[in-house]
Amino acid sequence: MMVRVEPATVERWMDIAKVFGPLGRRADSCWCQRFREGAAPDNRAALHAEVAHAGVPVGLIAYDGDQAVGWTRVVPRSTLPGIARNRALARILDDDPAAWWVACFVVRRDHRQAGIGVQLLGAAVEWAGSHGASVLDGHPVDTDRLTGKPSPSAVFTGTLRMFERVGFAELGRTFPSRPVMRRTLTA
Structure with a gap:
């Protein structure tokens, strides 16, 4: 299936909410706030404020026809305190102010x-590169290292296979099932 990917702007807010689906009705569900710190009353409000006030959109939305079916957050790594302060990641990542991070993926169940x-990850590579990123990093799950089938909520950061398909290389691991992946965007 080929999808169209668009920037997540405030005009597309209802499409973002539709991607989050039934969980999106709950303001306290994740709403892609796992690595953020905000003063909003709940996670839904926090993401809405980000989308509404971002100079550069903080995410991308995948469309199947006119139907929003997927979301990813792709932003400068420095804007994610939960990444910047993670000691395990700090042992692997360099201090590159032009580095970007792809933080999560949500795809509607159907x-x-x-x-x-x-496709969202491929679009994230293009998006980050077009906004001056030197690299795009992520922290997916190596599902081959897990026992049993992971739940969708366990792979919200993507899977190793996804990142490999889009040309990312492994930098190291924070845990046997958690590689840190990088795609170099500029020389």
Whole structure:
């Protein structure tokens, strides 16, 4: 399935909410705030404020026709305190102010296993590169190192296979099942 990927602007807020689906009705669900710190009353309000006030959109939305089916956050790494202060990641990552991070993926249940995450990740590479990123990093899950089948909530950062398909290389691991992946964007 080929999808169209667009920047997550405030005009597309209802599409973002539709991607988050049933969990999106709950203001206290993640709403892609795992690595952020905000003063909003809840996570939904925090993401809405980010989308509404961002100079550069903080995410991308995948569309199947006119239907929003996926989301990813792709931003400068320095804007994610939860990444910057993570000691395990600090042992692997360099201090590059032009580094960007792809933080999460949400794909509607009825569109999973169709390659949408890979297409979002490919679009994230282009998006970060077009906004001056030197590299795009991520911290997916190596599902081959897990016992049993992971739940969708366990792979919200993507999978190793997704990142490999889009040309990322492994920098190291914070845990046997958690590689840090990088795609170099500029020389």
